[in-house]
Structures are given as C-alpha cells and as structure tokens.
Amino acid sequence: MKKGYFVSLEGPDGAGKTTQGLRLAAAARALGVETILTREPGGTSLGDAVREILLEPAFREMVPLTEVFLYAAARAQLYHEVIAPGLAAGNFLLCDRFIDSTLAYQAYGGKMDYSFVLQANLRAIHGRLPDKTFVLDLDPASGLARRGVGAADRVEQKPLSYHSRVREGFLLLARKFPERIVVLDGSVPPDEMAAVIWNIVGPELEKLR
DSSP states (O other): OOOOEEEEEESOTTSSHHHHHHHHHHHHHHTTOOEEEEESSOSSHHHHHHHHHHHOGGGTTOOHHHHHHHHHHHHHHHIIIIIHHHHHTTOEEEEESOHHHHIIIIIIISOOOHHHHHHHHHHHTTTOOOSEEEEEEOOHHHHHHHTOSSOOOTTTTSOHHHHHHHHHHHHHHHHHOTTTEEEEETTSOHHHHHHHHHHHHHHHHHTTO
C-alpha cells in the first residue's frame, strides 16, 4: 500500500500559514499528487461547530482545560474522517494547525500541564504525528497587526503576554522535535518561504506520484 505524507503548518495568526498552505497544495496538485488541504479546529462538520465555540468572543470565561478537551475532540473527529483515510489512500495531507498548536497555546500559553495535553492529543490522533511541521515564526505583535480588519476572535483578544508564551512554546517544541519541526522566518517574502518549504516537501511528494 502506498504511504501518504502529512505536513502541518504552525505559528501565530498573521504569519502566513493560509497563504503557504494554498501555495503548497497547488504545487502538489500540479505535480499530480492527490492532495487534501484542511484546517484546525475544523475540517469536519463537527469540527467546524467546535471552532465556532472556541473562537466566539462571548465565551471569554472559557478556561484552558475546556479548550484542551474541545480542541482534542475536534482533532479526533478530523483524524477519523479525513486524516486517517487520506493517508491510507496514499494522499498528501496538509493541515493548517495541528497538535503543536494545542501544545503551544494551551500548554505553554495557557500554562496547562504539558504531558497531560500531549497525551490527550496523542490519543485523539492515534499517535500519528505529521511527517513534517513548519513553524512560521513571527513576533506576536506583528502577527496580530497583520490580522487585518474585523473583530478579533476570542483567542486573538488574549493579552500579548499570552501570545508571547505561545511563540516561545512553538520554539521550545522545535527544540524538542528537531527531526520533525522546521522553524521559518515568518517575516520573509511569501515567494521565498514557499521555495524553502517546497525544497523540503517536494522530494517527498515525488514518491507519491
């Protein structure tokens, strides 16, 4: 059976994950590789409903433990409906955020126990981590400023100190998992970043053709 390939894009809002995800998916499809581009939280009907709850500013009383369980629930559904079947079919799976976001935001940002958050989410994904994760690193103030017009969601409304802990969390995760996580400068031009990502991912996708 042909093995699929799984990539996640991580980092703060405004770092360019969506742009890079679209570009990478387009490049993979142009190569003739069956590609599934999804996001977290979301990617399924249930996950999209959970996403609305998690990002709704009216629920500002939500505690980090509640966040952990909601993100894990949405992730378990995404794994069951999208990720596991896609990889089993030999497809390229590309996800805008995955388990490392929960570790950065809830464990480091929300000061939850790292081991607890990790184990809960490993159960949700049956231990299937991405083959490669790109962290688009950006100063949190710059990322929030890039977000654009419109009301900030519940997570974006958290204090800058929280977002600074999240950024440090991503960098700590990169040091914990150097074989999987690649940190990229989120301030570089999109074309330059896309080229770096493709140089790493492209050779792996050639194997799926």
